């Protein structure tokens with residue numbers, strides 16, 4: 001046996017356990033199980049054409065060689081991306097720490113207080129710097145955040161504006177090009193007319209509902225917007241500002257000018273460029289718009305003992321849950337990156353950020369002065385970090401690149417230079433030397449930076465920021481390391497136990513896949529660097545596209561979307577562009593089964609489609625006759641069907657080909673939601689079922705960690721006819737020949753984390769990747785059979801099998817007074833994260849073990865659920881005081897001198913033997929959701945509040 005095979009490490013059960021597991025399931029072989037699970041007519045006949053597996057060591061060598069093909073130049077390109085310094089203490093203790101990166105979205109607040117606090121810090125930091133009342137816990141990137149701002153301002157138009165259909169949105173021409181491209185992609189189907197122009201010439205009397213300004217402008221000029229904003233308010237036009245977060249340390253906060261929304265990226269707070277991402281965008285607004293705010297907000301509440309606790313606020317407000325009433329489809333965001341950026345602020349504090357912003361600014365002013373001395377004209381008068389120099393771009397470029405320096409060249413006569421945190425005095429001198437050479441002169445190197453500012457007093461920041469204790473307490477590495485650890489310990493992640501969240505695929509995120517992310521050869525490449533400098537990336541991204549194309553059975557792939565939901569939107573927009581090209585742009589009906597994930601209808605609405613919900617039959621499958629009827633009825637306008645496969649009920653529906661045929665026969669395209677691709681890889685694929693496009697969640701099936709709610713990558717894979725329309729980028733050419741506009745800021749989305757999926761595929765190879773799927777199905781069916789006597793499983797395939805996940809029904813326990821939430825919280829006492837609660841069926845849990853969990857862990861989980869089932873039997877509807885209702889139990893309550901509960905402490909804390917040696921203590925008791933929503937607080941509470949509680 002080759003013990004260096006990665007599959008051995010990635011897959012949980014041992015070969016020696018296979019027989020017993022198959023016996024429990026009641027099949028003779030894995031082949032038989034797969035035969036009974038996947039319908040015959042869609043099973044692949046031949047193996048995938050992927051490279052053979054590399055061992056972990058071979059992969060390390062391979063990816064190291066590729067990294068050397070990237071040329072890491074000093075980047076002064078700017079345009080929304082700046083080199084930043086990731087403090088090593090954050091790199092080691094968060095980015096490289098599975099305790100942080102393997103967590104899921106904090107659905108179970110009691111075991112997520114650590115990252116909830118880190119996100120509250122992030123929100124507080126954003127609120128402080130922007131001067132706004134409320135901020136969310138991140139969005140995908142600056143451009144999508146700007147689009148969300150536009151959508152929010154459109155949604156909150158007053159009655160009169162709605163009645164008169166005021167639909168024009170003004171965008172300053174100084175806005176980043178990728179943002180303008182993305183806004184025009186989005187605006188079309190929202191019925192918004194974009195007007196792009198110079199803000200100085202804006203006509204306040206005309207019919208606009210909102211404006212977007214860039215602060216500072218894309219080439220660095222800082223305008224005093226105060227009278228412009230005052231005029232907008234006068235004219236009842238709402239204002240959004242895309243602001244550079246570091247510049248806000250020195251510039252007056254937009255919030256002080258009364259704007260409605262501020263957005264931007266927090267990339268330059270310590271996050272590697274990574275050839276475009278992932279980075280956390282921020283979104284801050286006024287409290288009055290809290291119900292329209294896209295993404296997640298963390299809020300303060302109390303637990304049942306009255307202690308302060310955190311949780312996701314206003315969850316029912318979560319946009320995609322509103323389905324076709326949603327104005328945003330955001331689900332996965334950028335939690336890990338937000339945690340890191342927030343921690344950067346904790347590490348540096350106000351004085352550290354001040355020093356960094358000052359140094360950046362002085363470097364820019366000193367550089368400008370020196371270049372003027374050399375005889376160049378510098379165009380910007382008020383600027384923070386970016387100057388524009390008049391010079392022959394071609395001549396400068398040649399010498400700059402010889403010196404491994406990248407500038408940005410807006411035209412043949414202009415050089416734009418954006419200074420960043422990593423720019424040293426030596427770097428400034430290197431830049432001066434480039435221009436001296438161009439001018440044929442000698443330049444005297446600067447010995448120190450003069451503290452010269454060009455920011456007039458009236459727009460300088462005067463208001464204090466980051467005054468909260470958390471930003472002023474952890475300056476030494478020892479202190480910060482312990483603070484990070486303190487938070488980490490409160491969270492249950494994959495390094496403690498299985499997280500069986502159905503539909504989320506919480507599989508192993510292997511260390512070998514993660515290691516390359518720390519390599520600056522991957523980290524320090526600007527997304528708009530000349531493509532020939534990013535050869536390593538180009539090889540990886542192109543191959544990854546090819547592998548995903550092969551795996552899905554399609555023709556092409558775009559890696560641009562930064563989440564599954566963005567993939568959905570991208571895929572639907574590609575369908576629309578294709579239909580438009582055939583003179584069928586009127587097609588706008590989207591059929592969606594009732595069991596679909598909330599992002600499906602939300603994305604369809606954003607793509608300008610009308611959602612028609614199709615019924616589920618008794619056994620949970622799509623009601624084919626209902627679907628047929630609706631497809632025929634709408635055949636003249638049918639755009640698409642969105643279908644999840646295997647279904648969100650965890651079943652391979654055997655009618656799938658009939659379903660896709662019905663859609664094609666009636667003129668529509670089939671969109672497959674690929675969130676459940678972990679049940680398909682190597683065995684069947686979207687091409688085989690007759691779909692035309694799908695998204696994949698690389699953060700589910702392809703091993704990118706969830707990071708506590710992001711990053712994600714949601715590539716779309718398409719059939720031949722859709723290939724020409726894959727999304728483009730306005731700065732770097734990518735996408736199809738007739739590309740739709742940008743879906744994300746960066747040409748290849750979150751390129752850095754694509755390395756993880758690339759590694760996953762290279763190390764598993766053709767055989768391993770198929771085996772992973774088989775074991776995912778094996779593990780799910782093993783659980784199903786083991787739990788069979790104790791819980792009722794809802795839905796299974798025609799031959800009685802689940803796919804890679806399954807639903808167990810908790811509704812019958814209502815007679816015992818037990819709700820599904822009680823079971824979820826009691827599982828915490830047993831050391832487990834709850835499965836997915838109440839999706840897709842209310843009152844149930846959906847369990848997805850993944851292939852990475854061992855038989856021993858599956859057995860422990862089963863024992864826990866079986867023991868809970870017994871406990872349920874001991875309760876009654878009148879009984880409000882039992883071990884389930886009171887769960888989870890904290891160490892504090894168990895060690896208190898007082899104990900008057902009707903069961904003993906041992907039962908509360910150590911209900912099974914295995915719990916004794918690996919106990920996870922929740923840091924708070926059950927949180928009060930309603931209290932927090934009534935008393936919304938989304939920034940760090942004053943310390944006295946904690947003291948009081």
Ligand SMILES: *Cc1c(COP(=O)(O)O)cnc(C)c1O
Nearest residue numbers: 331332503563564565597675712
């Ligand atoms: C996770 C999921 C999505 C959304 O993906 P994000 O990456 O969170 O945007 C869509 N559909 C299904 C079925 C999912 O499970």
